[in-house]
C-alpha cells in the first residue's frame with residue numbers, strides 16, 4: 394500500500410504527483426503535450442531570433458539589412474492559421490477530457506460529503522456509516538462524491554486523481570473517480586475558508602474489494618488501537634487540533650491541557666467540573682455549556698463520533714496533565 398508521501402512527492406514527477414486514476418493519466422498526457430510543445434516552440438523562436446539578429450545586423454558591409462519589409466501576406470496567413478489549428482486541437486482534446494471528468498458513469502457508488510469549518514465528513518447512505526476526515530473506497534470502482542457545504546465555500550481536491558470541485562452551501566456539486574491503485578491519498582480543501590483552512594485535509598484510503606467489505610463490516614471503526622492512543626490520533630484526524638491546543642496555548646477554543654477534573658467557568662457564570670460526562674457533552678452538544686471567554690463556534694459532533702471514539706478522546710484529555 395503506497396503512503397501519502399510516496400503518492401504526493403516521491404513517486405510523482407517534477408511537475409505533478411503520481412497519477413492514480415485513468416483520467417489522471419489522460420490529463421497528464423494533455424498537460425505534458427502542451428508543456429513540451431510550448432518548450433519546443435519557445436526554443437525554436439528563440440534560436441531563429443538569435444540567428445536573425447546576427448544575420449541582419451546593420452553594418453557597413455551587410456547589405457541584407459537595408460531592405461525594410463513592411464508586409465508579407467504568406468507569412469501573416471501562416472502565423473495566424475497554424476496557431477489557430479494548434480489551439481483548436483488543444484481545445485478539442487481538453488474538452489474531451491473535461492467531459493470524461495464531468496460525466497459520471499451510471500452505476501457509481503455514491504458517498505455524501507459535507508464540508509464544514511474545518512473538516513470533511515463522509516456519509517455512506519446505504520450502509521449508514523459516517524466518518525470524519527477519512528474515507529475509504531474500493532479499488533477499480535467508480536465512486537461519486539455528492540458534496541455540499543454547511544457554511545462557506547470549500548473545495549474538494551484529490552491531487553493524485555486530478556479531480557477538484559468547489560463545495561458550496563445550499564447546493565450539491567459532484568465529482569467522480571475510479572481509483573486504479575490501492576494506497577493512501579491526501580485530500581485538500583483548496584478554497585480559503587478561514588483560520589483552519591490549512592488543516593482542512595482528509596485522508597482517502599483505496600482498498601481491495603475484500604478489505605473494503607471488511608471495513609464496512611466493522612462499520613468503519615478502528616477497534617484495534619488502545620483508547621488513549623486512538624484519542625491522540627482522533628485529536629488530529631477529527632480536526633479538534635484546528636481549535637484546541639494541548640500545550641496550554643489558546644486557539645479558537647480552550648486548550649485541553651490539564652482541564653480534566655478542573656473547574657471550568659461557563660459564559661452564564663456557573664462553574665462545572667470537567668469530568669467524563671462534561672467532556673462527552675462538550676463534544677456531542679457543545680452549545681449546552683459554553684466556556685467563558687469563547688464564542689459558541691464548536692461544531693456538534695453528535696452522530697459523527699462513535700461511543701468508543703468519544704471514550705478515546707476522554708482518555709486522551711485525561712492524559713494531558
Ligand SMILES: [Cu+2]
Pocket residue numbers: 508511546547548582583584585586590593
Ligand atoms: Cu475549506
